[in-house]
Amino acid sequence: MVENENLVQGRTGQWEVIIGLEIHAQIAAKAKLFSGSSTDFGSDPNTQVSFLDAGMPGMLPIINKVCVDQAIKTGLGFHGHINEISVFDRKNYFYADLPTGYQISQFHYPIVTGGYIDIELEGKPSKRIAITRLHLEQDAGKSIHDLHPDFSYIDLNRAGMALMEIVSEPEMRSPAQAMAYVKKLRSLVRYLGTCDGNMEQGSMRVDANISLCRPGEPFGTRAEIKNVNSIRFLGQALDYEIYRQLEILEEGGAVVQETRLFDPVKGETRSMRGKENAHDYRYFPDPDLKPLVVTQERIEAIRATMTELPDDKRNRFQIDYGLSDYDANVLVAEKEIADYYETVVKAAKSQDTKQAAKLIANWLIGEVFGAMNRESLSIHQLPFPSSHLAELVDLIMDGTISGKIAKDVFVKMWTTAKSPADLVADLGLQQISDTSVIEAAIDQVLKDNADKVDDYKSGKVQLFGFFIGLIMKALKGKANPGLVNDILKSKL
Numbered sequence: 241m242v243e244n245e246n247l248v249q250g251r252t253g254q255w256e257v258i259i260g261l262e263i264h265a266q267i268a269a270k271a272k273l274f275s276g277s278s279t280d281f282g283s284d285p286n287t288q289v290s291f292l293d294a295g296m297p298g299m300l301p302i303i304n305k306v307c308v309d310q311a312i313k314t315g316l317g318f319h320g321h322i323n324e325i326s327v328f329d330r331k332n333y334f335y336a337d338l339p340t341g342y343q344i345s346q347f348h349y350p351i352v353t354g355g356y357i358d359i360e361l362e363g364k365p366s367k368r369i370a371i372t373r374l375h376l377e378q379d380a381g382k383s384i385h386d387l388h389p390d391f392s393y394i395d396l397n398r399a400g401m402a403l404m405e406i407v408s409e410p411e412m413r414s415p416a417q418a419m420a421y422v423k424k425l426r427s428l429v430r431y432l433g434t435c436d437g438n439m440e441q442g443s444m445r446v447d448a449n450i451s452l453c454r455p456g457e458p459f460g461t462r463a464e465i466k467n468v469n470s471i472r473f474l475g476q477a478l479d480y481e482i483y484r485q486l487e488i489l490e491e492g493g494a495v496v497q498e499t500r501l502f503d504p505v506k507g508e509t510r511s512m513r514g515k516e517n518a519h520d521y522r523y524f525p526d527p528d529l530k531p532l533v534v535t536q537e538r539i540e541a542i543r544a545t546m547t548e549l550p551d552d553k554r555n556r557f558q559i560d561y562g563l564s565d566y567d568a569n570v571l572v573a574e575k576e577i578a579d580y581y582e583t584v585v586k587a588a589k590s591q592d593t594k595q596a597a598k599l600i601a602n603w604l605i606g607e608v609f610g611a612m613n614r615e616s617l618s619i620h621q622l623p624f625p626s627s628h629l630a631e632l633v634d635l636i637m638d639g640t641i642s643g644k645i646a647k648d649v650f651v652k653m654w655t656t657a658k659s660p661a662d663l664v665a666d667l668g669l670q671q672i673s674d675t676s677v678i679e680a681a682i683d684q685v686l687k688d689n690a691d692k693v694d695d696y697k698s699g700k701v702q703l704f705g706f707f708i709g710l711i712m713k714a715l716k717g718k719a720n721p722g723l724v725n726d727i728l729k730s731k732l
């Protein structure tokens with residue numbers, strides 16, 4: 241990963257990295273953009289193809305209202321301007337998986353213009369990335385070249401599916417920022433329910449434009465890395481590309497504007513084709529489709545259906561629960577996690593709500609996420625009910641068990657159906673807060689180590705921890721640590 245956030249050091253001085261992303265997000269809808277064919281994932285090839293999708297002559301496109309609403313909702317989600325009039329154009333090109341010979345897209349008049357997304361990078365203030373536009377367009381079919389040595393296959397199930405192409409301004413300055421942008425956008429569309437965001441299934445694909453220039457100088461020539469389908473690959477592709485361009489520029493050469501592909505096996509990008517220009521596509525308004533008109537009423541009706549979005553949720557979590565920036569961002573990134581968190585917070589009975597909420601956040605981000613990762617589980621697959629996590633935190637809050645013992649209880653929670661309270665009772669794990677018991681243990685330890693006590697009194701204060709260790713051991717780790725500390729101090 242490139243270390244310096246903004247500048248890359250070369251032999252001949254520093255370079256600034258300029259990145260702009262075009263993201264294709266498949267719209268979550270039952271039918272395609274202009275036909276009634278199903279959009280289910282993973283069906284048999286060519287089973288979801290209407291005459292229109294297959295490019296049969298005389299077929300007329302009919303706009304799917306749901307897809308338009310989804311695009312509007314997404315635009316509102318990133319604070320864009322929804323255009324009351326937008327126009328569908330034909331983008332003409334010939335390819336085997338495009339039976340019509342053109343893709344219906346929006347070129348001059350997209351449905352959404354402007355907007356922004358705030359991205360978060362660990363330990364840094366958030367950065368605002370401007371969005372240029374969102375337009376609606378059809379997806380193409382799929383060519384399959386690796387099933388037969390002599391033939392290529394065509395699957396048209398994807399042909400005509402609705403895509404939102406979301407174009408950013410060239411405002412990202414590092415691979416980390418580009419990755420954070422995709423993460424945030426994916427989180428947003430998932431919250432909105434406008435795209436499932438499953439990159440590995442191709443529902444979200446990233447074209448990354450990247451160039452280098454001297455700080456303060458005009459932007460350099462860019463290369464475009466096409467169809468990156470994971471956030472990790474995006475980071476790797478951009479890292480590779482930075483050093484490829486850096487080498488060319490420092491040798492005094494020129495970067496060619498071209499389309500490149502990332503090879504995840506080699507970790508390299510390679511040239512795919514020279515950059516085509518817009519005029520090559522001979523865009524013109526599709527004569528089968530009237531301009532798309534959306535009324536303010538419709539826009540407001542869609543706005544009214546929107547639930548709390550990640551940024552608002554994060555702000556509320558920070559105010560209501562006193563969470564740090566980092567914790568709040570981690571918890572709101574996925575709506576399922578945020579909902580789970582709030583369920584646990586509401587179930588906890590502790591009087592000090594904020595303290596309990598913070599403790600629950602720590603447990604969720606630490607122990608629970610750790611175990612989920614180890615066992616490859618999602619939040620819905622946890623082997624204990626959310627009420628048990630609330631109960632565990634309550635037991636810590638009311639002093640029944642220490643945080644350390646709670647970790648042992650947590651491990652048992654995974655493997656038994658028992659509640660934390662039952663586990664604590666069954667295993668006799670209650671914290672010892674009876675001062676007479678603690679005092680007796682302390683007296684014994686001090687008596688057995690009289691020489692060390694003398695050393696302590698003559699200035700070797702670091703022995704305090706040594707005594708604590710022995711006392712805790714004598715009480716099997718169950719003594720209330722605060723009490724042990726206080727009593728030991730007074731006795732010494």
Ligand code: ADP
Pocket residue numbers: 258259260261262407408409410411449450451459460461462
């Ligand atoms: P095109 O339509 O040819 O793809 P655009 O001007 O629409 O070109 O830009 C496409 C993407 O490339 C946008 O995301 C934009 O931010 C980005 N971009 C434009 N110029 C540069 C540059 N010099 N370096 C990096 N990215 C750039």
Ligand code: MG
Pocket residue numbers: 262
């Ligand atoms: Mg482009």
